[in-house]
Amino acid sequence: MARVWSLLFIWIAILSCYSSTANADQQSEVEGFFSQGGHTNNWAVLVCTSRFWFNYRHVANTLSMYRTVKRLGIPDSNIILMLADDVSCNARNKYPATVYNNAARFLDLYGDNVEVDYRGYEVTVENFIRMLTGRVSPDTPRSKRLLSDDRSNILVYMTGHGGDEFLKFQDAEEISAYDLADAFKQMSEKKRYNEIFFMIDTCQANTMYSKFDSPNILATGSSELGESSFSHHTDYEIGVAVIDSYTYYNLEFLENIDMTSNKTLQDLFGTYDPVQISSHPGIRSDLFHRPLDKVKVTDFFGNVQNVELTRYRYPLVEHDSWTEEVKTTTTTTTTTTIYF
Numbered sequence: 001m002a003r004v005w006s007l008l009f010i011w012i013a014i015l016s017c018y019s020s021t022a023n024a025d026q027q028s029e030v031e032g033f034f035s036q037g038g039h040t041n042n043w044a045v046l047v048c049t050s051r052f053w054f055n056y057r058h059v060a061n062t063l064s065m066y067r068t069v070k071r072l073g074i075p076d077s078n079i080i081l082m083l084a085d086d087v088s089c090n091a092r093n094k095y096p097a098t099v100y101n102n103a104a105r106f107l108d109l110y111g112d113n114v115e116v117d118y119r120g121y122e123v124t125v126e127n128f129i130r131m132l133t134g135r136v137s138p139d140t141p142r143s144k145r146l147l148s149d150d151r152s153n154i155l156v157y158m159t160g161h162g163g164d165e166f167l168k169f170q171d172a173e174e175i176s177a178y179d180l181a182d183a184f185k186q187m188s189e190k191k192r193y194n195e196i197f198f199m200i201d202t203c204q205a206n207t208m209y210s211k212f213d214s215p216n217i218l219a220t221g222s223s224e225l226g227e228s229s230f231s232h233h234t235d236y237e238i239g240v241a242v243i244d245s246y247t248y249y250n251l252e253f254l255e256n257i258d259m260t261s262n263k264t265l266q267d268l269f270g271t272y273d274p275v276q277i278s279s280h281p282g283i284r285s286d287l288f289h290r291p292l293d294k295v296k297v298t299d300f301f302g303n304v305q306n307v308e309l310t311r312y313r314y315p316l317v318e319h320d321s322w323t324e325e326v327k328t329t330t331t332t333t334t335t336t337t338i339y340f
């Protein structure tokens with residue numbers, strides 16, 4: 001009997017040793033994975049709050065950001081695009097169904113692959129705050145919901161007409177810096193984000209993030225209190241300004257980034273030149289916990305890519321029997337549950 005017990009004991013010892021090694025391996029992989037900022041998924045909320053043809057540039061600003069985050073890997077399912085006007089279909093648009101951000105008109109931003117989630121009069125302060133905080137009515141379609149969690153990094157980009165501590169929506173209402181800070185606070189309490197990167201291009205933009213008081217939010221804006229945000233240039237064929245200066249120079253940097261880039265937000269902020277931009281961009285990082293030279297641009301403008309993990313999950317081995325195939329599939333499923 002004693003022998004049986006000791007054999008059993010040895011077995012338990014072996015098993016627990018094996019499983020703790022496996023756990024340690026998994027643990028270190030998980031840690032390596034999370035050291036990139038602790039997120040497992042990315043979302044982008046891109047908002048143009050202006051109506052009317054002469055605000056063409058605000059739509060172009062937003063569509064430029066949309067194109068950038070898609071190019072860097074955020075899928076449409078994780079992008080909430082809000083456009084208060086549809087300049088592409090405006091009767092005054094000499095090039096119907098297009099939106100350009102440059103007078104050279106190299107690239108049609110509207111193209112044939114744009115999913116607008118909130119358009120026209122749907123772009124309201126209430127809808128925006130409900131979307132952020134997740135307090136939407138049950139019949140709200142998936143495309144209009146921010147389905148983020150405490151592992152999500154969220155890029156929030158806004159552009160339109162603003163002033164001291166407010167941003168106009170349409171021509172009718174405005175969101176205040178307090179409303180926005182409160183929405184982010186609710187998001188924090190409801191564990192709807194891991195980190196937020198807030199970027200805003202409007203007059204007196206930097207006042208919009210002055211009331212934030214929730215953790216892990218990094219913010220930047222185009223201009224300080226009392227300062228306008230200027231357009232970059234006009235397309236005289238279309239007859240309107242086609243992009244704002246601050247967004248233009250952000251894009252100039254982002255255009256040189258690809259999914260594998262190690263460029264950081266410190267690198268991006270380092271390019272901000274008030275003379276070139278014609279206003280003083282601001283950066284607020286006191287609520288943020290990581291040093292900016294460790295924050296990759298793709299932590300917010302891209303999607304979580306982990307080639308190592310993918311290889312680990314789908315080993316390219318030849319299966320010599322059905323049993324092994326089943327076993328591999330099971331492992332895959334388990335691992336997927338752990339990471340996503």
Ligand SMILES: *[C@@H]1O[C@H](CO)[C@@H](O)[C@H](O)[C@H]1NC(C)=O
Binds near residue numbers: 260262
């Ligand atoms: C980024 O950094 C990693 C790790 O140091 C390196 O392997 C990779 O080649 C770098 N990527 C680029 C595009 O420089």
